[in-house]
Every structure is written in C-alpha cells, then in structure tokens.
Amino acid sequence: MPTKDVLTSADIAELRRSALGMADPLGVAAELADAVEQNRLADPDDAGGALTLAAEIAEIRGKPDAALRYAERALAAYPSGEDPLAGFARALRARALFQAGGREDDALAELTALRPFLLVQPDAPAYVSAALDAAGRSSVAETWLSEAVDTLLGGRATAAGASTQAITAVPAVEVGPAESPGVLFFLLQQRHRVRRNLNLPHDRHDDLADRLETQLVRRAGDRNGGEPDLLFWPRAEFDRLLAAHAELTGTYGPDWDAHRARLEKELVRLAATGQVGLGVLSATVAGLDGFAGRRDGDPSDRETRAGYARELAARPAARIAWPPERNDACWCGSGLKYKKDCLPRSRS
Incomplete structure (x- = not known):
C-alpha cells in the first residue's frame, strides 16, 4: 500500500475490504499502526479501529506476537x-x-470476560465463537451460546440426547427489522452454525434459528425486491440456471461476470462487518430442483433457495473458502489468479 500523509476513515474502510488481497498484508498492518503512532489519522477516533484491523491482519497471517501488540494498543x-x-x-x-x-488460560479468561456481551451486542456471538473455534474449543462456544439463548428466551435448553418427540414447541419469537434483527437472532444463528459443525442433532433452538432466518429473508426480499445469498453457480451451471429459471436473472445477474461480481461485493461487505470464515456454496440446478421437489417448493422462491443454501452449508465439499491469496487461483474456478479476476470486481 502506498504510504499516505493522512489516512481518512474512507481509506481505513477500503483497507478493511481489500487488505488481505494485497501483495503485502502485513505491511498494510504496519502502515496502519505507524499512522496511529505518527498521528496521521484524519480522525483520531479511528485509532482503535485502525489498530484492530492491524491485529486482525496479523492474526490471520499467523503472526500472533504482532497481533497481540496491535490488539493491546x-x-x-x-x-x-x-x-x-x-x-x-x-x-x-x-x-x-x-x-x-x-497462554491458553489467559486467552480463555479474556473470552470469559466477554461472555456478558453475548446478551447485549449483536456482533459478540460471531467474534466470541470464532475465537473459540479457532482454538479448537467449539464445544465451549456451543455451551456459552446455548446458555445465552436460554437466558434471553427465559427457557431451559433441550436436554442432550432428547428424542424428537420430546422436544418442546418452538417459542413464538419474532425477528427484528431486516437491517437490525437483534441479539437473539445472531445468537441463534451462531449456535446453529457451531452445532452443525460439531455434528450435534437438530433441536428446538435450531428450529427457531431456521424460522427466524426465514422471516429475515422474507423481510429483506420484501424491502429490496430480492435477497443477496451466497449460492455460487459455476459457469456451466449458471447457463443451465437461467435457461431453466429465467426469472432468477434479477437475483443472480444477467451473465456470469455479473454473478461473480455480486458475490465478491457481498463477501467484501460481510468481511467489513467483522465476519470471518466466509465462503460461497457451489450450487447445481439439479440440486436446487431436487430440493424444491422434496419440499414441494418453487426453485424461484427465495425461501426455497435459502433452504437449499442451508442444506449445502452442511456439506463441507460444497463450500468454497474466501478470500484466496492474491496470487492463488480465483475462487470462481476460472483458472485465473484472484488478483486478475474476481478481486477487482469488488471495486467495479
């Protein structure tokens, strides 16, 4: 990244979107830290965010000592x-x-101190569970998230190993507005993700997570005339999709280049919110049509597609991790390097 005399809030936001795709991400982290040290921020209140981004880059790139220094600053x-x-x-x-x-005890103590945030901050379920996942403590994350859900719902968690018949009815809970669905929604979604990765049986709170997600998807679609999703249609499948379901052009784009650009921009947006472990789900027309047939649904219906996406998310082989390294093959399967293909699409 070229050194700038002053870094603005917009500069920092752009770096959050693109730093990991640059040739020298660790250099970007050092530049951010230097800008804070040398008072080169247009808004001094950006110091915490700039240093947090530096810590995130260093941690992802496997430099824990640098990440620790940046995080403490x-x-x-x-x-x-x-x-x-x-x-x-x-x-x-x-x-x-x-x-x-x-320093595992120190790390766990730090995360334990963050547990109260699970009840009040929508972002906390994601960053707390991601930290525990990265340390191989997903079972701890599941316990913490379950206890937080129970606290907010005022109920008792489904007993481990309970039969489907013994599971109580899903509580009557409404999700908040599409742009701000609330703490409970994010708790349930993260708990659902962790339990799926742990191969735990679906319980009543997982049912509630599915139901609230469906509500949110419906509201977002009503507001925007369609919903962004992370279903990725490889080139041949994209052509088949529009041939079979031309009405989905507005959802996935008029051509494959537009489809990839939409996904890249959405992934960049999600990364900017602090989400980690992002990726797309490789879809097929036969898979979507088969899912719709089993559920007596319509492939063009957003709820059907959301259900198909959830089904794919449970299959590790269907997931394509994002972002690749700048010089690695692009995630879309074009055979080109990421820096020459989809990376620039996020800025178009």
Whole structure:
C-alpha cells in the first residue's frame, strides 16, 4: 500500500475490504499502526479501529506476537471497554494468545470476560465463537451460546440426547427489522452454525434459528425486491440456471461476470462487518430442483433457495473458502489468479 500523509476513515474502510488481497498484508498492518503512532489519522477516533484491523491482519497471517501488540494498543485507544469494536479487539487478543502457545488460560479468561456481551451486542456471538473455534474449543462456544439463548428466551435448553418427540414447541419469537434483527437472532444463528459443525442433532433452538432466518429473508426480499445469498453457480451451471429459471436473472445477474461480481461485493461487505470464515456454496440446478421437489417448493422462491443454501452449508465439499491469496487461483474456478479476476470486481 502506498504510504499516505493522512489516512481518512474512507481509506481505513477500503483497507478493511481489500487488505488481505494485497501483495503485502502485513505491511498494510504496519502502515496502519505507524499512522496511529505518527498521528496521521484524519480522525483520531479511528485509532482503535485502525489498530484492530492491524491485529486482525496479523492474526490471520499467523503472526500472533504482532497481533497481540496491535490488539493491546487498540484496546488502549478505545474510549470505553463497552465499545463493540473493543470487544472484537479483545477477541483478537484472545486468538493471538491461543496461537502464541502456553497462554491458553489467559486467552480463555479474556473470552470469559466477554461472555456478558453475548446478551447485549449483536456482533459478540460471531467474534466470541470464532475465537473459540479457532482454538479448537467449539464445544465451549456451543455451551456459552446455548446458555445465552436460554437466558434471553427465559427457557431451559433441550436436554442432550432428547428424542424428537420430546422436544418442546418452538417459542413464538419474532425477528427484528431486516437491517437490525437483534441479539437473539445472531445468537441463534451462531449456535446453529457451531452445532452443525460439531455434528450435534437438530433441536428446538435450531428450529427457531431456521424460522427466524426465514422471516429475515422474507423481510429483506420484501424491502429490496430480492435477497443477496451466497449460492455460487459455476459457469456451466449458471447457463443451465437461467435457461431453466429465467426469472432468477434479477437475483443472480444477467451473465456470469455479473454473478461473480455480486458475490465478491457481498463477501467484501460481510468481511467489513467483522465476519470471518466466509465462503460461497457451489450450487447445481439439479440440486436446487431436487430440493424444491422434496419440499414441494418453487426453485424461484427465495425461501426455497435459502433452504437449499442451508442444506449445502452442511456439506463441507460444497463450500468454497474466501478470500484466496492474491496470487492463488480465483475462487470462481476460472483458472485465473484472484488478483486478475474476481478481486477487482469488488471495486467495479
């Protein structure tokens, strides 16, 4: 990244979207830290966010010592420990402690201190569970998320090993507005993800997660005339899709280039919110039509496609991780390098 005299909030936001795809991500992290140290931020209040981004880059690139330094500086820069971004910085600090070796107790103590945030901050379920997942503590994440869900619902978790017949009815809970669905929604979604990865049986709270997601998808579609999803149609499948379901042109794009650009931009947007472990789900027309047939649904219906996406998400082979390294093959399967193909599409 070329050195700039002053980094604006827009510059930092752009780096959050693109830093990992650059030739020298660690250099970007160092530049961010230097900009804070040298008072080269247009808005001094951006210091915490800039250093948190530096810590995130270093942790992802396997440099726990640098990540730890940046995270601790970020925490000192935030005016309040209750700031949601401060919580993310603390989770990054815990991840770096796990990576560093010999400091697992310190890392777990840091995350334990963040447990109350699960009940009040929508982003907390994602960054706390991601830190525990990265350390091989997914079972701990499942316990914490389950207890938080029970606290918010005021109920008792389904007993382990309970039969389907013994599971109580799904509570009557409504999701919030599509742009701000609320803490419970994010808790349930993260718990559902963790339990799926642990191969745990579907329970009543998983049913509730599915139901609230369906509500949210419907509301987002009503608001936007369609919903962004992460179903990826490889080139041949994309042609088959539009031939069989021309009405989906508005959802997935008029051509394959537009389809890939939409996905790349959505992934960049999600990454900018702090989400990790992103990827797309490789879809087939036969798979979508088969799912719709089993559920007596319509392939063009967004709820049917959301259900198909959930089915694919349970199959590790269907998931394509994102982002690749800048010089690696592009995630779309074109055979070109990422930097020459889909990476630039996020900026078009």
